[in-house]
Each structure stands twice: as structure tokens, then as C-alpha cells.
Amino acid sequence: MLLQSALSRAEQASERAEISLTSKRKNVLALLMAAERPVSAYELADLYREGFEQSVPPMSIYRMLDFLTENNLAHKLNSENKFISCAHATCEHSHGAPQFLICEQCHKVKEAAIDKSIFIELEKAVEKAGFVLTNPQLELKCLCNECAQAGKQTD
Amino acid sequence: MLLQSALSRAEQASERAEISLTSKRKNVLALLMAAERPVSAYELADLYREGFEQSVPPMSIYRMLDFLTENNLAHKLNSENKFISCAHATCEHSHGAPQFLICEQCHKVKEAAIDKSIFIELEKAVEKAGFVLTNPQLELKCLCNECAQAGKQTD
DNA sequence: GCCGGAAATGATATACCATATCATTATCGG
DNA sequence: CCGATAATGATATGGTATATCATTTCCGGC
Ligand SMILES: [Zn+2]
Ligand SMILES: [Zn+2]
Ligand SMILES: [Zn+2]
Ligand SMILES: [Zn+2]
Numbered sequence: 001m002l003l004q005s006a007l008s009r010a011e012q013a014s015e016r017a018e019i020s021l022t023s024k025r026k027n028v029l030a031l032l033m034a035a036e037r038p039v040s041a042y043e044l045a046d047l048y049r050e051g052f053e054q055s056v057p058p059m060s061i062y063r064m065l066d067f068l069t070e071n072n073l074a075h076k077l078n079s080e081n082k083f084i085s086c087a088h089a090t091c092e093h094s095h096g097a098p099q100f101l102i103c104e105q106c107h108k109v110k111e112a113a114i115d116k117s118i119f120i121e122l123e124k125a126v127e128k129a130g131f132v133l134t135n136p137q138l139e140l141k142c143l144c145n146e147c148a149q150a151g152k153q154t155d
Numbered sequence: 156m157l158l159q160s161a162l163s164r165a166e167q168a169s170e171r172a173e174i175s176l177t178s179k180r181k182n183v184l185a186l187l188m189a190a191e192r193p194v195s196a197y198e199l200a201d202l203y204r205e206g207f208e209q210s211v212p213p214m215s216i217y218r219m220l221d222f223l224t225e226n227n228l229a230h231k232l233n234s235e236n237k238f239i240s241c242a243h244a245t246c247e248h249s250h251g252a253p254q255f256l257i258c259e260q261c262h263k264v265k266e267a268a269i270d271k272s273i274f275i276e277l278e279k280a281v282e283k284a285g286f287v288l289t290n291p292q293l294e295l296k297c298l299c300n301e302c303a304q305a306g307k308q309t310d
Numbered sequence: 311g312c313c314g315g316a317a318a319t320g321a322t323a324t325a326c327c328a329t330a331t332c333a334t335t336a337t338c339g340g
Numbered sequence: 341c342c343g344a345t346a347a348t349g350a351t352a353t354g355g356t357a358t359a360t361c362a363t364t365t366c367c368g369g370c
Contacts, residue, residue: 022336022347042326060348062328067347079233079294081327081356101286110284118276122295125270131256131297138293139234140277142286177318177365197355215319217357222318236327236356 009033009090021073027052028064029085032074037107038082041065077102077109079139087111099138105147114138164188164245176228182207183219184240187229192262193237196220232257232264234294242266254293260302269293 010021010029021029031047032039039047041061048056065083068074072095074085080102087110088095099114114122114136126133143151165176165185176184186202187194194202196216203211220238223229227250229240235257242265243250252274256265269277269291281288298306 020337020346024348040327057349057351058327059329059350063348099280101281101284103286104289110286112280112284115276115280118273118280121270121273121276125254125267125273126256126295126297129256129265129267130300131258131265131295132300132303133295133297134259135296137296140281140286140288141290141292142281142288145285145287148287175317175366179319195356212320212322213356214321214358218319 024056024060025064025067028061029068029073029089032068032083032085033089035085038077038080038084038102038109040082044083075100075111075137077139078137079141084109084111097136097138099140101140101142101144103144103147104141105143105151108144110144179211179215180219180222183216184223184228184244187223187238187240188244190240193232193235193239193257193264195237199238230255230266230292232294233292234296239264239266252291252293254295256295256297256299258299258302259296260298260306263299265299 010026010033027048028044031044031051034051035047042058044061044065045056045058048054048061065074065076069076069083072086073089074083075098076083077100084100086095086098097114097119099112101110101112103109119136122136123133165181165188182203183199186199186206189206190202197213199216199220200211200213203209203216220229220231224231224238227241228244229238230253231238232255239255241250241253252269254267254269256267258264274291277291278288
């Protein structure tokens with residue numbers, strides 16, 4: 001079961017991060033990991049009820065998500081109003097500026113670090129325009145190869 | 156009055172674009188231009204009532220915004236759930252992939268074209284990850300120089 | 311000018327996302 | 341055990357977005 005392996009991964013992450021990952025936070029993280037796609041806070045509340053047979057109010061989910069995102073165990077996709085587990089939640093990989101490739105068709109998301117050279121060029125361009133980059137997170141609307149392929153056939 | 160000059164600019168834009176820019180759409184565009192910052196559809200409904208002494212339901216505002224964004228006269232900032240007039244609404248400048256620098260402090264926004272070399276590198280990186288860039292629009296959380304300066308003093 | 315279809319707008323309902331606030335419970339060192 | 345702090349629950353409310361059907365406006369053909 002996906003949830004099972006996600007749980008053990010969340011366990012590992014919890015041990016690595018020296019932070020108070022309570023059982024509910026861990027469960028929310030596990031649900032995010034099992035989802036493998038962005039989910040909303042309200043969806044998580046539903047998933048929690050179904051997966052753990054306990055009702056958790058959305059308000060609490062939001063707070064747990066705050067915690068998880070502050071600790072880079074999860075991310076918020078601002079352009080989607082959804083959340084996703086960090087691709088590096090289970091490795092010690094230090095967390096740089098993330099970049100999300102979002103398939104507009106199947107909503108699969110791939111997280112990667114922003115390419116170093118791109119990052120530097122971006123910073124330069126921003127500075128030139130009279131701004132300072134503070135919280136770089138790129139969310140790029142794409143098609144995954146599968147969906148791009150499928151699209152071509154029906155064109 | 157800002158609205159007045161925005162109206163004439165909207166007029167120009169309307170003439171340039173060979174599209175059916177109705178008077179209400181033009182008014183919404185004028186309001187966006189006068190705002191000079193991102194505004195929500197519901198804010199626009201309020202502004203419309205105040206500015207033109209006529210009540211327009213949010214639903215209609217959304218539709219007019221759809222039209223304006225489809226024709227690159229306005230843009231939606233997906234990460235803010237707000238709308239902004241296109242910086243090139245009044246020039247014949249063909250519209251490439253836009254990039255928005257958003258001041259997290261004062262919410263000023265600057266629109267610029269994505270730097271060509273950055274765009275190419277982005278496309279390469281995306282392709283390498285098994286995706287195809289479809290609708291490139293960068294929304295970068297920044298501080299404008301004024302706010303960055305102000306921030307330093309109070310640190 | 312009248313007519314009929316298409317486009318635009320209005321009206322209403324509803325779903326979904328997010329936060330504010332106060333109450334309650336869990337946790338932990340002393 | 342106590343008191344402080346952190347975490348969670350409960351409730352209310354606000355903000356954003358869409359679905360659907362009704363009405364009006366616009367425009368070309370007659
Ligand atoms: Zn991450
Ligand atoms: Zn896909
Ligand atoms: Zn533009
Ligand atoms: Zn600023």
C-alpha cells in the first residue's frame with residue numbers, strides 16, 4: 001500500500017529533521033506522499049478521515065501544512081492552491097530554490113532545483129528591473145511527455 | 156484623474172486590437188489601468204460601481220477578465236488570485252512570455268518579457284525533466300528597491 | 311425595419327480556499 | 341502535581357471561482 005511506504009518515509013524524514021513531527025503532522029505528510037499529486041487542504045481533511053478513521057478539521061490541516069512547509073517537508077503550489085510533499089523529504093539534501101513543473105492535463109508535478117545558471121540570470125534580470133528576489137519558487141505550466149504525446153494524436 | 160487617462164489609453168488599445176472591446180470591457184480595462192496594482196475580480200466589481208455608477212455582478216467581471224486576458228490586454232497573477240492590466244496594452248508590441256516581479260511588501264508589480272536566454276535555458280531544463288513548456292509565465296516574489304531599502308533600516 | 315441566431319451580460323446558487331478567534335487538550339520541565 | 345507552552349479542536353466568516361439559466365444586445369440577411 002502506498003500509504004504504508006509513505007508512512008515509513010515520513011518516519012525517516014521525521015528522524016532526520018530534528019523537529020517535533022507529531023503523529024498527526026506525520027500522517028498528513030504521509031498522505032501527501034501517498035497522493036503523488038497536489039492536493040488541497042480540504043482534500044487532505046477528507047483523505048485523513050478515510051485513511052486514519054479520524055476526523056480532523058480543515059483548520060488543523062492548514063496548521064499542519066504550515067508546519068510542514070516551513071520545514072521544507074512539503075510545499076505550497078501558489079498557482080494551484082494545493083500542497084505537495086517535498087521530493088527531498090526523505091533525503092538529507094539541503095533545500096534550495098525549488099521549481100515545479102506542473103502538467104496542465106494530468107496535474108502530475110515534478111519538483112527540481114532551479115538550475116544554478118538560470119537562477120543567477122534571473123537574479124540579474126530582477127535586479128536590473130529594480131527588484132530583489134526574495135522567495136524564488138518557479139511554477140511552470142507544462143505538459144508531461146505522456147500528455148503531450150496523447151494530445152498530438154487527437155489533434 | 157487617473158481613470159480619465161486610463162480610459163483614453165484603453166480607447167487606443169481598443170482601436171489597435173481588432174476585437175470587440177465593448178464599453179464595459181473597456182471600462183474594466185480602464186479600471187485595471189488606473190489601479191496600477193493587482194486587483195481581484197470582486198474589487199473590480201466595487202471599483203466599477205464607484206467609478207461608473209453602475210453595478211456589475213462579479214460573474215460578469217470574471218467574463219470580461221477572461222476576454223481581456225485572452226487578448227493579452229490584462230493578465231491573471233495566478234499566485235495572487237488577482238488581475239493586472241498588461242504593460243503593453245497600449246503599444247503594438249507583440250506579446251511574448253511575460254514575467255512578473257511582485258513586491259511582497261507594497262504589492263507593486265512590474266511586467267517584463269522573460270529574458271530570451273533565460274527562456275531558452277528554462278525550456279531546455281523542462282524538456283530534460285520530461286515536460287514541455289506550454290504557457291510560460293513567471294511570477295517572482297520580490298521586494299522592490301524602495302521596500303528593500305525601508306526594510307534594511309528597521310532591521 | 312423585422313427576424314433569428316450569436317454574443318454578451320445579468321441573476322442566482324453553490325463550491326472551494328483561507329483566515330480569525332477562542333476553547334480545549336497534550337506535552338514537558340521543575 | 342503544577343504551570344507554561346505548543347498543538348489541536350470548534351466555530352464563524354470572508355474571499356475566490358464556477359455552473360447554470362435567463363435576459364439583453366448586437367448584427368447580418370431578408
Ligand atoms: Zn522540496
Ligand atoms: Zn500529464
Ligand atoms: Zn502583458
Ligand atoms: Zn515594494
